[in-house]
Amino acid sequence: MVSATIKKAVMNRAITDQISAKNISEYLINHQNKIQPSTNSYYSSLRKQWSFVKLLVKQRVQLLNQLEAIVYTSNTEVLTYCKHSTPNWLLSVLRKYPTAKRLSRANVSSLVKIPYVSREKAEGLIAKAKLSISSSNDEITETIIKATVDQILQLDKTINHHEKLMSDGCNLPEVKILESFNGIATYSAVGLILEIGTIERFSSAKKLASFFGLHPTLKSSGDGHAAVRMSKKGRREPRLILFNVARTAINCNPLIKEIYEKHVKRGMQKMAALGCVMHKILRIVFGMLKNKQNFNPEIDKANQRKCESKSKKITISKSRRYQSYDSNAPVSRRQGNKRKEEKKSHFVKLQKAESGN
Numbered sequence: 001m002v003s004a005t006i007k008k009a010v011m012n013r014a015i016t017d018q019i020s021a022k023n024i025s026e027y028l029i030n031h032q033n034k035i036q037p038s039t040n041s042y043y044s045s046l047r048k049q050w051s052f053v054k055l056l057v058k059q060r061v062q063l064l065n066q067l068e069a070i071v072y073t074s075n076t077e078v079l080t081y082c083k084h085s086t087p088n089w090l091l092s093v094l095r096k097y098p099t100a101k102r103l104s105r106a107n108v109s110s111l112v113k114i115p116y117v118s119r120e121k122a123e124g125l126i127a128k129a130k131l132s133i134s135s136s137n138d139e140i141t142e143t144i145i146k147a148t149v150d151q152i153l154q155l156d157k158t159i160n161h162h163e164k165l166m167s168d169g170c171n172l173p174e175v176k177i178l179e180s181f182n183g184i185a186t187y188s189a190v191g192l193i194l195e196i197g198t199i200e201r202f203s204s205a206k207k208l209a210s211f212f213g214l215h216p217t218l219k220s221s222g223d224g225h226a227a228v229r230m231s232k233k234g235r236r237e238p239r240l241i242l243f244n245v246a247r248t249a250i251n252c253n254p255l256i257k258e259i260y261e262k263h264v265k266r267g268m269q270k271m272a273a274l275g276c277v278m279h280k281i282l283r284i285v286f287g288m289l290k291n292k293q294n295f296n297p298e299i300d301k302a303n304q305r306k307c308e309s310k311s312k313k314i315t316i317s318k319s320r321r322y323q324s325y326d327s328n329a330p331v332s333r334r335q336g337n338k339r340k341e342e343k344k345s346h347f348v349k350l351q352k353a354e355s356g357n
Contacts, residue, residue: 046170050190053162060155067094067148073136074145075100077128088156089116091149093125098145100132163187173292174199178285180294183249183256188241192285195238199289208286212238214279230275239278246277255297256281 064086071079071094081090092114097103103125111122167186178189202208209215213234232239249256256277263273288295329336 046166046172046190047194049162049166050187050194053159053166053187054191056155056159056162060152060159063148063152063155067145067152070136070141070145070148074098074134074141075103075129075132076134077132078103078125087116089114091152093117094145095149095153097129098142098149099137100129100134101137102142103129104132166190174289177288177292177294181249181281181284181288182253182295183245183281185248188245191241192238192245195235195241196285196289199286202286205283205286209279209282212242212282214239214242214275214282242278242282243274246274246281249281250274250277255300 067086068079068082075094075098077100078090078093081087093103093111096110096114097106106126106129108119108122108126111117111125112119117125163186170186170190172190172193174193175186175189178184178192179186184192196202196208196211199208202211206215210231211234213230213232215231215233216228217231218228246256250260251257259280260273260277263276264270268276284295284300287299327336329339331339
């Protein structure tokens with residue numbers, strides 16, 4: 001914006017990086033009184049801490065992927081416990097018995113000492129290890145698995161430590177408001193606030209949904225129409241935070257769980273229903289921050305009752321003329337079937353309009 005203004009003033013028609021940099025520097029020199037550097041050091045330090053925790057989480061995921069690739073060749077059968085995530089008890093088992101060969105020689109009594117490993121589970125692990133078809137049982141593989149597990153456990157301690165520091169030292173009132181919503185923890189609340197900034201930037205919940213890329217879009221081609229889908233425009237990071245919040249809220253927030261189950265019972269796919277839940281949570285977040293009040297499910301239920309109480313009247317002009325279906329029209333088969341459906345829907349709407357319902 002600054003570069004474009006200066007370019008117009010000096011009447012430069014060419015646009016290059018060098019000219020833009022020169023225009024910006026001239027503006028900074030000639031209009032120093034209009035420059036207002038950011039003085040909110042707490043907000044910037046919070047962003048640094050949140051970015052650091054995000055980096056640690058990314059490193060942990062990379063190490064888990066690397067561990068899974070190695071365990072696939074050294075102790076394949078234990079991967080059945082990693083369908084959704086890698087539990088901590090399995091990391092302890094791999095730390096002590098990294099390969100199937102070592103695990104097959106373990107005692108049940110020693111495995112039971114590991115937290116969350118029952119006697120039945122220990123016997124199953126040993127039995128599967130004895131029948132394992134894994135090929136990598138050398139010392140190098142054992143050393144790599146142990147070192148990878150140690151790094152993952154150390155990262156867990158560091159992440160928990162910094163998340164606690166963030167929770168204890170965060171004094172933003174907006175974060176406290178978001179934490180009142182069941183499903184939004186301190187880490188997610190800080191991430192949402194850093195992405196949203198001040199809620200005054202958005203005049204409505206629709207504008208906020210567009211900023212997150214949650215607004216629906218319709219793509220059409222020829223005489224067929226594709227389904228309505230989430231646009232996913234903008235940055236991926238805000239949607240990722242909201243996606244994790246929605247997954248948690250489905251389990252611990254009765255209001256969100258009810259909305260999710262209602263969409264699934266109607267025949268909606270689970271991921272599509274999760275997208276609707278994300279949109280709903282974002283509208284709730286907008287209302288909480290706009291009104292500066294904690295989460296109250298009764299407010300949302302009252303708003304839903306207001307919408308349901310409004311009668312949806314079909315208003316169709318009787319003077320409107322609908323084109324009758326012509327089977328001899330030079331159109332494609334798909335377009336012909338579409339016109340048949342339109343004829344049926346027009347007939348039903350006219351009947352309702354004439355009856356006054």
